[in-house]
Amino acid sequence: MPWRSYPAFTMHVTTYHVKITRDGKAQHAWYSVTGTQYIVVNALLYDSISMTVRIPNDGVDNQMTYNVSKVGSNVGDSVIISWTAPFFPQIGVYTMYHTDKVNKSIIQVTSSGATIIDQSKYAYNSRPFTSTYINFIVRDITRDDAGYYNGGRSQEAAWSGGGVVLIVYDKPSKPKIQGNLNIMVDSHSDLTCSSSSTTAPDYYARLHPLSYTWYVNNTKRGETSKTLRVYVTRNHKYNQYSCTARDKLESDRSDPVQFNTLYTPDKLKIFPEPRLNINDKLTVKEGDYIGPYTCTADCNPPCDITWKYKVSTSD
16 A cells, blocks of 8 residues: 655646655656646655655745654554644544554544544543544554554545554464475575565565575575575485575474485495406306395485396306
8 A cells, every 4th residue: 555645735737746755865857747646655665755846837846744654563462553643623523543454433532532442452542632642552463453543533634644554563474395306416406485474564564575594404594585596416315494484573484395316326236245256257156056135226216126147157
């Protein structure tokens, strides 16, 4: 959900020029805008956003700065949300709204008291009730409590700027490792740690990609990217690979995976080792028994071993 920025001055032209400054860094280009609304995307990445508006053929620059107020909380905690209202109505009701997937009123305040829609969830702290310093608590935080909080005499007034975005942190989902585990030795394999952020609101989570930690046999590796590239050798068949994902909180560790390394034999071994003559031949007499001999080879998948013999006679 983009942060909507509403100019505080009246426009009587259909086109004007806008330049945006984010955390003190101004963009180089001016944008030509038609209408009276400009949407700044990814606003939650910044602490302040300034908008400079220039009317064509007018040398005056109009500027408004919006502070992007954010507060974070873990699931299950309680959090205080506060802002300063431009004024408190002398007559009528000042209503606090929570907006995420839907827009709903949560607290209504008059000069004589506060009406709280859900007293188990919210408590209003500001005194006197006519104070422009708005302060209330949200208890037992869940992901559904994330979103934009603001107030005013109407819903439209509550969207005119200010307010607070509540970010609710929870552990990312338990990762799963994907990749080619059946692989020939002396080649590369890419393992991917797949997890999803459960931080809310969703539009904030999309702005903050997860970081990752890889483990080999429970030893932490230095890589923090989603993908781990491994040059596979025979000995990698003994390694177990696992990973975690992190936003503010760290996920549970993934189930470990192992490579099924594929390779051909270097050489065959016969046990017990036959006693060969100087010509590397096995000498036997007619009627003798030989063996038993066992032929082994280190290969994966297991080798199919076939015995062959060749009869030779000595002159």
